[in-house]
Amino acid sequence: MGAWLLYGGLAGVFLGVLLLVLTLVWGGRDGREGAAGAVRSIERDYAGRGRSPFEGRAESALMRRFRGLALRLSPAGVVGAMQERLDRAGNPGGWTPERLLSFKGCGLVAGGVVGLLFMLRAPGYGPLLVPAFGAAGFFLPDLLLYNEGLKRQENIGRTLPDILDLLVVSVESGLGFDAALARVGQNTRGPLAAELVRVMQEVQIGKSREEALRAMSHRSSVPELRTFVGALVQASDLGIPIGKVLREQAGEMRVKRRQKAEERAQKLAVKITIPVIFCLFPAIFLVLLGPGIISYLSGSGFR
Template sequence: MALVLGLGCLVLAVFLGAAAFVVRPRATAAGSLALIETSYSAAPPATAATAAASPSWLRSIALRLSPSGVAAGLQRRLDLAGNPPTWTPDRVLAAKGLCLLLGGVVGGLLGVGSVGWFVTGFLVVAAFGFFLPDLLLLNAGQKRQTSIRRALPDALDMLTVCVEAGLGFDAALAQVARNTTGPLARECARVLQEMQIGKSRNESLRALTLRTTVPELRAFVSALTQAGELGVPIAAVLREQAREMRLRRRQRAEEMAQKVPVKILFPLIVCLFPAMFVVIIGPGAISIARVLTGL
């Protein structure tokens, strides 16, 4: 009896497992790509709920004053900024509408003395408040691209060392993503995820160039793509690209050093020269004034 009961339970378990396997939705490459895009470009659940809870009339105000296709442009700038977890296109639009209203109120209060100043202050400060979220988003994107540009030579050196040591390109890219920090490491991890779910290496690297504006990174991806199509060894390409990136970094540092005298010229003229004129010319001016008053 116990044997029959055990066999029945075993058959039931096998039947339930087969039914669960058949009913379970199969994961596809498109679904995995959509999941990756969602995880990198959307806010966490709590943040998304907060963004959805923001007043819709603020977003409608910003949409009425913005050109068509503003949501796509905001998403592009959010991609360049690394998709901060608290920033979404709807939330940026709501912030633009809120800053517009607050700026109008502040500008009106500043020019409350006369009608002309009231209208001028209202329009100027409201326009500044409307474009303030765009400026913050642009600044975040520029800082991220600068961070990627600075980290690229060291990442290429690590890639070159790993590939020449015998690792494949994918394994070397995983080492870069694991042992470095910053936006470039996160982008490398995303490229690896896209390659693991079925995208080709060239497609993943080209998608990387669409999320950045760094010319050096675009040149590196183009060189890798051509090397893969022509059959050139990747180690040689990486070595040449790493040498070129180090040269560009040195040239960029020299350029910034040469800009320093020009940048300190204006503070020097505004702050130091007036004090020097007072110290040097002041006694002579006092003596001249005494002589003229005496005459």
């Protein structure tokens, strides 16, 4: 009986020491990686907005095979490039690079099958139809993602001057720059407002303001936004007042927006030429010359 008590006591001491070690190890890891973990949680939150209908479902073995096929046909570093394009598109529908690769492989196989079906009706075009439809299905997800990112970046470039005006008013009214970013991000809508909110969240969990702003510029392809971030970082390094920099940048952005509007207005005359020539002129010629041509052909006039 005494031996059993001794063994039980030793086992309890061993379990206690093991739990203490595990607590210290995991607690130290959380303390060291707290900022990094918080950044990852913010990225997961922004990547998970707009959940797709199939979000959260387990990936089937067939989709994993499709992803492997797409990886073998894609160049090295395709996952990182896809993640950058997803960030520029605002991570629509909770998409991930792995899911995109799966659908690229699925599109390749589906396009090949469609090409085979067309080949049965036109056997002579089989060597051209199968690769063409397969390539179309393979690059279709990239095209859709590029289109989504292009629209989002155009929205950012269009709303940037208004956001800068609000920042100027907020800073000159007495708010600090961080508080002005938070206020403008919370009281406005759109992709740029969401980016400002993300910047403030990253600052609150331990990132410096410069790092968070640079990360925002890397997630965007708008030259004006990158210029604005570069001016802010340089002003912070040199000790220049933020309010003065914001006012200069806001004035410059308004000038650029007016210049872009004038450029589009000047291009309108050239763009409207093609529909006028191919759509309007044939109808005018038909109305003006049609009766005369009919009379001439019928022999009742123009003798």
